[in-house]
Amino acid sequence: MRRVLNAEPGLICNHVVSPDEQSGTQAATCNRQADIDIVTTLLSALFLVLFFPSFCTYKYLPLSMLSRSFPTSSCSLRTFRSSLLFRCPASKQIHSGRVTVNRNLANLKPLSSPSASSIAPGSRLSSISRHFASSPALGNTASSTMAPVDVQQYDYIVLGGGSGGSGSARRAAGWYGAKTLIVESGRSGGTCVNVGCVPKKMTWNFATINETLEMGKHYGYDIPKDVKINYTQFKNTRDAVIKGLNGAYERNWNREGIDLVHGRARFVEAKVIEVANEDGSVSRFTAPNILIATGGRPNIPKVPGAEHGITSDGFFELEELPPKVAVVGAGYIAVELAGVMNASDVETHMFIRGEHFLRKFDPMVQKTMTDRYDAAGVKLHRHHSGFKEVQLLRDGKGKDRLIKLISHDGSELEVNELLWAVGRAPEVEDLHIDIPGIKLSSSGHIVVDEYQNTNVEGVYAIGDVTGQAELTPVAIAAGRQLGNRIFGPPELKHSKLSYENIPTVVFSHPEVGVTGLTEPEARQRYGDDKIKIYHTKFTNMYYSVAPPEEKAKNPTEMKLICAGPQEKVVGLHILGLGVGEMLQGFGVAVKMGATKQDFDSCVAIHPTSAEELVTLR
Numbered sequence: 001m002r003r004v005l006n007a008e009p010g011l012i013c014n015h016v017v018s019p020d021e022q023s024g025t026q027a028a029t030c031n032r033q034a035d036i037d038i039v040t041t042l043l044s045a046l047f048l049v050l051f052f053p054s055f056c057t058y059k060y061l062p063l064s065m066l067s068r069s070f071p072t073s074s075c076s077l078r079t080f081r082s083s084l085l086f087r088c089p090a091s092k093q094i095h096s097g098r099v100t101v102n103r104n105l106a107n108l109k110p111l112s113s114p115s116a117s118s119i120a121p122g123s124r125l126s127s128i129s130r131h132f133a134s135s136p137a138l139g140n141t142a143s144s145t146m147a148p149v150d151v152q153q154y155d156y157i158v159l160g161g162g163s164g165g166s167g168s169a170r171r172a173a174g175w176y177g178a179k180t181l182i183v184e185s186g187r188s189g190g191t192c193v194n195v196g197c198v199p200k201k202m203t204w205n206f207a208t209i210n211e212t213l214e215m216g217k218h219y220g221y222d223i224p225k226d227v228k229i230n231y232t233q234f235k236n237t238r239d240a241v242i243k244g245l246n247g248a249y250e251r252n253w254n255r256e257g258i259d260l261v262h263g264r265a266r267f268v269e270a271k272v273i274e275v276a277n278e279d280g281s282v283s284r285f286t287a288p289n290i291l292i293a294t295g296g297r298p299n300i301p302k303v304p305g306a307e308h309g310i311t312s313d314g315f316f317e318l319e320e321l322p323p324k325v326a327v328v329g330a331g332y333i334a335v336e337l338a339g340v341m342n343a344s345d346v347e348t349h350m351f352i353r354g355e356h357f358l359r360k361f362d363p364m365v366q367k368t369m370t371d372r373y374d375a376a377g378v379k380l381h382r383h384h385s386g387f388k389e390v391q392l393l394r395d396g397k398g399k400d401r402l403i404k405l406i407s408h409d410g411s412e413l414e415v416n417e418l419l420w421a422v423g424r425a426p427e428v429e430d431l432h433i434d435i436p437g438i439k440l441s442s443s444g445h446i447v448v449d450e451y452q453n454t455n456v457e458g459v460y461a462i463g464d465v466t467g468q469a470e471l472t473p474v475a476i477a478a479g480r481q482l483g484n485r486i487f488g489p490p491e492l493k494h495s496k497l498s499y500e501n502i503p504t505v506v507f508s509h510p511e512v513g514v515t516g517l518t519e520p521e522a523r524q525r526y527g528d529d530k531i532k533i534y535h536t537k538f539t540n541m542y543y544s545v546a547p548p549e550e551k552a553k554n555p556t557e558m559k560l561i562c563a564g565p566q567e568k569v570v571g572l573h574i575l576g577l578g579v580g581e582m583l584q585g586f587g588v589a590v591k592m593g594a595t596k597q598d599f600d601s602c603v604a605i606h607p608t609s610a611e612e613l614v615t616l617r
Contacts, residue, residue, distance in 0.1 A: 046354065119298070137458075151284045153285075155179040156173075157180075157289070160294040161249065162463065163475050164463035164478060165182060169479075171480045171487075175483070178487045187246050195312060203238070203340050214544065218545045231596065263277065264276065264430055267432045268284065271286050271459075278335055288461070292454075292459065293462050293479065297424060298313055298421070298423075299388075303386070308418065309403070312552075324416045325416065326351060326405055327341075330352040331421065331423065339508045349380075353383065364557060376509065377464035385407065388406045390408070396461070399416055424464065424470070426445045426467065438456055444475045452466075452478055469504075474499070511578070514583075518573070522570050532562045532563075534616040537556070540577045557576065560613065568594075569594050569595060571597075
């Protein structure tokens with residue numbers, strides 16, 4: 001006989017579990033006892049709320065968390081676990097925006113296990129407290145005595161606490177009460193929060209303000225020529241915002257009963273993963289459903305001395321902007337970061353292999369944006385054949401650092417910083433995915449079907465690790481749909497994300513917004529005779545006060561691609577001021593199958609750039 005302690009703070013199940021009950025022979029007795037325990041716990045919580053409010057800090061917790069105290073066969077709460085809430089005391093500590101919960105699991109053992117060995121006392125969440133080594137969790141976790149072969153059971157294990165992994169975990173746990181674990185090796189929030197969308201957009205705002213100052217003189221503002229840019233101050237502020245988001249992610253996970261283990265995971269069996277602990281031991285976890293959402297990492301080319309450069313990750317660690325920089329790459333990351341630095345008065349060189357950058361975009365976007373960067377002062381090295389060697393001439397930061405680039409054609413260039421933006425690779429090398437036998441594509445990405453299934457039953461993958469549309473909202477949407485399909489009601493068992501007509505914005509200078517097919521793609525799919533193109537190019541009113549040469553450098557351009565006799569809009573491509581905010585509504589229209597006539601029937605908002613899309617002729 002042993003006592004089972006509930007895994008959630010403030011909740012204790014006093015039901016004594018016998019060996020017979022564990023084997024299922026006394027399920028009915030367990031059910032009755034479980035119901036009594038639920039009522040007892042609720043009454044206790046109500047008593048605390050009414051008579052001891054000054055002694056307790058209350059936290060809303062899902063009533064579904066009660067079900068974790070009982071055998072699966074005795075819990076009827078799963079049918080309505082996400083619809084009821086009650087207040088209970090929650091013992092926790094907050095350190096740097098992260099939460100350490102006092103689980104007090106010293107005597108906890110599972111009711112069932114996929115392996116013959118039992119779980120050591122306190123092992124289930126002891127690894128969570130290790131994430132906060134500076135402040136050990138309250139209670140007796142006894143992590144130092146945990147046997148490395150013990151396996152802890154979950155309904156859902158998510159490898160990666162980024163946008164997609166978090167979205168799927170929260171859907172599974174918050175909506176459907178699945179017992180969920182997230183394993184994350186870095187900072188919570190993944191690429192988007194830490195070294196992607198969020199810091200990039202904040203830095204884009206920083207650079208855009210500098211561009212606005214330049215335009216201010218045309219509007220009558222007396223702006224000094226020697227305006228000082230304090231990038232270090234901005235960087236510190238940006239880091240503080242990101243740190244707050246890290247904490248918000250973890251608070252959301254804690255609120256929804258999701259467990260977090262900090263470390264790198266690897267498969268040791270098809271449905272068992274292992275995480276190395278700081279003390280040298282390992283923790284093992286198993287679940288019938290495992291999601292791989294480990295994201296990607298920047299590529300570094302195989303060039304002698306390439307390590308002297310940085311990637312997009314390293315860019316966000318810079319304490320100050322370099323006076324002179326070389327950006328290698330032609331994709332959206334290269335274009336965005338080159339635009340940011342050029343707009344921030346950094347001498348910017350771009351090395352591209354072709355005539356234009358953004359080669360996966362519509363030809364209109366490729367040509368206009370490349371010409372725009374050229375006119376804005378970015379020094380373009382077209383048809384570049386690559387580097388023979390990179391030499392570090394002088395180490396340091398900012399202007400004190402000096403790097404020499406030696407190209408295959410013999411040309412040389414000295415810069416203060418070198419930024420590689422030559423694509424991203426999936427984070428799979430440490431997962432040991434050969435153990436379950438997960439199939440990879442020729443590019444190293446995990447192969448999935450339309451439902452995010454890998455070739456191994458019960459193992460799924462979403463986001464950048466799959467090589468599908470590598471966008472944060474796509475990963476979130478795919479993760480939520482997957483959570484619906486695995487844990488949701490029968491009507492959601494075929495939930496999946498449609499990858500058609502996904503709107504995308506490049507935060508360049510100016511912005512680029514696209515949804516649907518490019519013109520070549522549309523002609524190939526429908527045939528030349530079925531395609532009609534509507535196009536316009538004009539100057540945004542914002543630049544109307546600027547001299548002609550400034551107007552020429554800042555065009556707004558739009559293209560509408562229509563197919564068939566009804567002229568269904570199958571592609572929309574725009575670039576110019578404010579495009580990032582403009583595209584979302586038009587993305588809805590294209591997703592719904594709008595036609596050119598639908599666009600024409602909408603009354604224009606004047607004076608705006610967006611009105612051009614509903615008045616095209």
